[in-house]
Amino acid sequence: MPPFDFKEFLPTVPLQPGVYLMKSRAGEVLYVGKARELRKRLSSYGRIDQTQHGKTAMLLSQVRLIETIVTNTEKEALILESSLIKQHRPKYNVILRDDKSYPLLKVTVQEQWPRLVMTRRRVKDGARYFGPFSSPSAMWETIRYLNSLFPLRRCKEKSLKPKSRPCLNHQMGRCLAPCADKVSREEYRELVNNVLLVLEGKNQQLVKELSRKMALAAEALRFEEAAQLRDRINSLNKTLEKQQVVAAHTRDQDVLGFARQDASVAVALLFIRKGVITGQQSFFLAEPVGTDPEVLTEVLSRFYGEEGRYLPQEILLPFAGTDDPLLAEWLSEEKGTTVTIACPQRGDRVRLLEMAATNAQQVLVARKTRQTSWQALAEGVQKALGLARLPERIECLDISNLGGQQAVGSLVCFVAGEMAKHRYRHYGIHTVAGPDDYAMMGEVLRRRFAKGLAENDLPDLLLVDGGKGQLGVALQALADAGIAGTLELAGIAKEKAGEGEKLYRPGRKNPLLLNNHSPVLLYLMRIRDEAHRYGITLHRKLRAKESLTSSLEQIPGVGKGRRELLLRELGSMHRLARASVAEIAAVPGIGSALAAQIWHALHAEDGSALVGEGGEE
Structure with a gap:
């Protein structure tokens, strides 16, 4: 089909604010954008040479339809754009995927007896969220620290039902046992408020308040209470010594660092609360569409448009985006108080921007190092297994069952050497009765290949847990799907009698035996072990559920x-x-x-x- 005809289309577009959706021939939404004047914005695409290289030219070469939605104001367009991107997740928009799903701390202040828990999702449930924590170990250390100072309940129930006898945590001094009426609501709420002060970075304020209460307890001869408060104060003071104060004020700030290397962009956000860095989050964008100011604005829209995202008082940028005043107005309305977006040119805030820029640059360095390392490993896998192309994407299938019961097929996926957990799948076994691993694997593979063909979504290499027999099942499933010879296959059999792990390939009689410390073997074993872990976890849950149901009956x-x-x-x-x-x-x-x-x-x-x-x- 010919490229999209902008000359014919543009006269039909109004000079009003709104949103535009670029679609493919199949109707897939490729890109969503917003504009102060739709015709003027879309006319800029008509001047781009679609035969050139680059992400924008590639996008335009696939566009066959553009739909526009007119709004009353540019701010309405901004909000609508954010909503449509969440709905369609177009592949050419900035979608902020991090290498990790950073954990958050959640204080369930909306509950009668609040808890301190870890979560990975912000939702509007009335709770207070803190983070994200770039280091899970640092987060768990924070939880242990807070639990030792302020022993809130650890049970998972949202609402407590009265108990005549408290749990073991109370006996160990780890919980005040509100379930057994061992603590008043006022005393418990005070502990919750103390936890919030620590997480908000207000340790100094808390130390002053605890010192005052310790003096009062000592005057009233309540020495045990005074000693407990003294220990909390000492612990808080040690924490204060470790904290690095980077700003002399008490405002909450997010500082954004931006680094570009060829077509790639890295963004790093530093979270500063009450003058102390409390965390950071970084993103790598392979080939974002648009100029640097446009990319920067889209990053801000996606990041702060996420539901439940904490909004600071001030956002510092290295350079101006395309819609800073509009974004500031929108975020201020969301927060209920003023949110300022600034691009400082001098003073202490420039030092913070330099720190954020260094972090963003480090993302690019780490990415390049990882890509170089993966390239070497991928070439090693290709050479060792005799593959026709580099195995950028590897999937592995494992079957878990116990005598044919609670059978589960587990499929894991690794892309460029890293887990791609959004591609993990569990398969229930529907057509096989009894312990027949081969038949179970055949059922799962037929379903996987059928879906992969329909969606043009197959891996470069499929690894099966097992030897010649399992590999033969995979070959037959490929033949049944009509794609024999189009997909690379390999089997990996567990070590037996000290013979070492064995790798099997189609058309080869004897297994491949790699050195026990071979990076290729260790990588394939890691994938196989992850498939086993993923399958056995669900299998155990199903087995436990059946045992419990049977006991009830x-x-x-x-x-x-x-x-x-x-x-x-x-x-x-x-x-x-x-x-x-x-x-x-x-x-x-x-x-x-x-x-x-x-x-x-x-x-x-x-x-x-x-x-x-x-x-x-």
Whole structure:
């Protein structure tokens, strides 16, 4: 088909603010943009030579339809653009994917008895979120530190039901046991407020308040309480000594660093709270569409448009974006107070920008180092296995079952040497009865190849967990799909009797035996082990759930109606197995005698719940 005809299209476009959607021949949304004047913005695309190289030229070569949506104001266009990008996730827009999913700390202040928990998603649930933490180990250290100072409850229930006896955490001094009425609501809320002060970076304010209370406790001869406060103050002072103050003010700032290398861009965000760096997050954009100011503006829109994102008082930029005043107005409305976007030219804020720029540059350096390392490893895999092309994307399939029961097919994916968890898949087994691993693998592979053909989405190399037999099943599945010889296959068999791990390839009688310390072998083993871990996790959960369900069914007086009632009231099998006798008895229609019977039936002789084996990943 000929390229999109801008000359014919432009006279139909109004000179008003709005949003435009560029679509492919198949109707896929390739790019979403917004403009103060739609016709003027779209006319700029008509002047680009589509025969040239570059991301914008590549985009335009695929465009066959452009739809426009007129809005009343440019701000409405900005908000609509953000919404449409979230909905369609166009491949040519800036989608901020990080190498990691950074964890957050969440204080559930909306609950009657708040908790401190780790999460990876911000949602508008009334809780307070802190982070993201670029280092998970630093985050867990923070949790342990706060739990030692301020022992909030650690149970997972959103609402506590009264208990006659507190859990083991209370006996170990790790929880104040609000469930057993061992602490007043006022005292507990005070601990929650202290946790919030620490996470907000207000340690000095907290130290002053605790010092005042320690003096009062000592004057009233409450020496045990005073000693406890003294220990908390000493711990907080040690933390203050480690914190690096980078600003003399107490404002919350986000500082953005921007670095470009050829077509690639790296962005680093430093989070400064009360003058102290509390975290950072970085993104790598392979080939973003647009000029640097346009890319910068799109990054800001995507990052701060995420639901539940914390908005600071000030955002510092290395240079002006295309819509800074508009973004500041939008973010101020979202926050409820003024959010300033500034590009400082002198003073302490420039030093912060230099620090952020160094972090962004480091992202590019690390990326290049990783790409160089991966290139060498990929060439090693290609040479060792005799592949026709570099295995940029490798998938591995593993079958987990116990005597044919709770059978699960697990497929993991690695791209450029790294886990691509959004491509992981679990497969239930529908057509195979009994312990037949070959048949199970054949079923899963036929489904995988059928979907891959329909979506043009197949890996460069498919690895199967096993030897000649499993490899033969994969070859037959390829033939059944009509794509024999188009996909590289390999099998990896676990070490037996000290023979070493064996690699099998189609058309080769004997296995490949690589050195035990070969980077190629270690990489393929890592992929195989990840597939096994991913499969066995679900398999254990299914097995535990069946064990628990079976135990429930064998209890006299617990029919289908009461089983459904228990699950509805307590939420899940796992929660039921962890419930106390009092919690089970609180379910309408159960009663204390039946609750005790249920509790004893659901626990093994050693006192551990049946569900414990697979309750957590």
